[in-house]
Amino acid sequence: MPESLHNTGVFAAAGSAYGTDLLARTASVVQAAGAALRERFGAVVRHRTRDELMRALAANDDAALEILRPGLALLRPDARWVEEELEGGALPSGEWWVVDPAEGNVNHLHALPEWAVTATLVRDNQPVLTAVHLPLTGETYTALAGAGAHLDGRPLRVSRTTDLGLSLVATSQARPDEDEKVVRRVGSSITAMLLDALVVRTSVPATLHLLNVAAGRIDAFWQFAGARADLLPGALLVAEAGGRISDAKGRPWTPQSESLLATAPGVHAAAVATLSR
Template sequence: MAGPTTSASPEDLELLELARTVAREAGALAVRMRAEGVSVADTKSSPTDVVTQADRAAEELLRERLLAARPDDAILGEEGDDVAGSSGVRWVLDPVDGTVNFLYGLPHWAVSVAAARDDEVVAGVVVAPALGREYDAVRGGGARLDGRELRVRDSGADPGRWLVGTGFSYRPDVRRRQGRAVAELLTRVRDVRRDGSCALDLCAVASGSLDAYVEEGPHWWDHAAGGLVAREAGARLEVVPGVDLDLVTCAPRATFDGFAQVVEACGFAGPRV
């Protein structure tokens, strides 16, 4: 596989290679467990916000492999307790981003592994086994899909030509308001897609499969790796307080300001209530 050829540091490239190795292994584990039958282990924000046994097993594998290779690093994962570290590197993990898709046998789910220094993501990998795709990025080294360099789409300034990805909270009260915002968004853009994985939606912006993405509610582990892929491909990503939860907005740098204005006009952004 072709590697980064620009200004990425050797240390960040080492983190990228480790992220790639462990993400592939966790993805293979999740695929095996999916074939054996999905078991729901718990729920989180609502009864429909599920955690499977594969989420937990894949995160445990990621933690074990990363700490075996770099025992002084910190770890932040979706499904487990935080691990403190002393190296200055923190791993940000989502073992199965798109768990409901995984539960139903839909292909849009991914293992997301990112490495951060001082809360800045410097390396990230998003492996989507059911789609046969592997995205990766390193700070200053660009972004790739299966070794092919990625660049965002030249979306143009007309919102009516933008295809926008989004997602929804699992809390019914938040989802009701989000639905109204998306309904307004539909009147202003080409169309809206909801594929169910924040990480893959951000990678879709990077590859030009989406013109922009907005969602209220993703956590750092949802967008850490995918966000770096998008930024290194030429996108701008911002996380700001939304109405109820943090709002993640991503679009090509040239059209970001215009997209942010549309997002705000549709009712996504505003003071917390």
């Protein structure tokens, strides 16, 4: 794990029970669930009411969960399951599967390509391993705490950028019905970044932005609020790719934090300064 992250208190080195074999098997389960969602992808799914939208979202979730639940249960039979993918905060002690069966589900329904399937094993609130599969490209991003981050087996590294003014940065809204105070904070942060960074991207889901930070394509990502399933996979990937993880004020990040900032090390201080204005 990068030295710059040793003081966050979030990411622990993986023990022998959480090795590459378990990660590979987790990735296989996630890929199978992604294949089921890919079969459902195509035309825009029309909805006239909020209830119709929620039913369509749930149908996608259920199709993936039919594969994820039994598959992951076989891998860690004693690990518990996070039932609500939009929940945040700390988990009780022990092992948990934190899963998003259709990360970017609303994009899937609108025939947009930005969606994925994720599964993260968390032990005593420490992310141990994660697998994120993008069914339309066939790409699978994986990370094992203490053992690096990879894209289809190739190591990932964050960018070497040191100038926020030359940086591509991104953010994402936490949820459609976010508290007005958070919404206004998001808006002011985008304005601040528009003044200080080169280009600002704003879209959902958060995980895909974090993948891009880990791969060195984007130099910084931030989000206010957010669910565990949105942030834990990408946070572990960025950390294992050599990035910096904190809250928006530069303090150690935990799932209870009110914000997340994930950056290339060279722009972390400047991003904190911008978001702290």
